[in-house]
Amino acid sequence: MALLEVNNLSIYYRMHRGDAKAVDRVSFTVEENETLGLIGESGCGKTTIALSLLRFIRPPGLVTNGSIVYNGINILDISNEEMRKLRGSEIAIVRQEAQNALNPVLTVGEQITEQILEHEHVDKETAWKRAEEQLELVGIGAERVRSYPHEFSGGMRQRVMIAIATANRPSLLMLDEPITGLDVIVQRQLLKLIADLRKRFQLTIIFITHDLSVIAENCDRVVVMYAGNVAEDSPTRELYHKPLHPYSSALISSYPSILGERQQLKSIPGAPPSLVGIGAECHFADRCEHVKDICRQEDPPVYDIAGRRVACHLYRDNKEPQV
Secondary structure, rough: OOOEEEEEEEEEEEOOEEEEEEEEEEEEEOOOOOEEEEOOOOOHHHHHHHHOOOOOOOOEEEEEEEEEEEEEOOOOOOHHHHHHHHEOOOOEEEEHHHHHOOOOOOOOHHHHHHHHHOOOOOOOOHHHHHHHHHHHOOOOOHHHOOOOOOEEEEEEEEHHHHHHOOOOOOEEEEEEEEOOOOHHHHHHHHHHHHHHHHHHHHOEEEEEEEOHHHHHOOOEEEEEEEOOEEEEEEEEHHHHHOOOOOHHHHHHHOOOOOOOOOOOOOOOOOOOOEEEOOOOOOOHHHHOOOOHHHHHOOOOOEEOOOEEEOHHHOOOOOOOOOO
């Protein structure tokens, strides 16, 4: 059984001009010790999915359909107290922009200690010692345990966030754009840290990003999101070797490669559709070079192609890759 199963999940935001379908009938699984990449343009629903896994969707947001089954438990059905126990201890998240996520009036040691005491029956002295060990673990000296967030650089604050998120040794760790806005050297250091922690603690990871190179190097499997839908669900190597969905193909073509001859990058024409009042049609139809009449009439079902999943009418009659 998979560690996480998201089944037919829909999340709408109630607005005066209609419902914004931020996530619409999304399904995917995450196996134990797997790293899954969630990729797509801004506004495609990646972060909304992450928040739903922690049950952090608040009005005007509303989960309208589906289930989120973690380790055999549908977290949408459990009590608030049961969910609070899962957050941090079983499912944790590292958010983008740690400066906003950390409490500016508490030392980093206090914030790690608070996380430990929330979920474990240990005394403050033990928790404080654990906080020092966590800082050492993420490459920050234990002597900085009494420092405040503003005394750290952006990359160091992200390390503190990772220390907090892994303090209780969760089974599932979500990383929401954890390296965005950092210089490339710091990005490389953080990615190495994440890889080391994954191996050391046998973590299952959901890596949310728009960076194709990060996905290629760090993820076993990829879910490509577009306008609230899953466009493609594929092992990473197969996705890059032969993308099935036109959007996946366009994404890869728009990204520079360091291999082979230098080529002109291709842009994706147009813009994603408004999620308010979107009809029963393929959401990518207006930007797709393979568009057919049926694409504007019916939302495509999900086809299983040799163990890969793709939502595209190109595979309606012919199950062979056509992109």
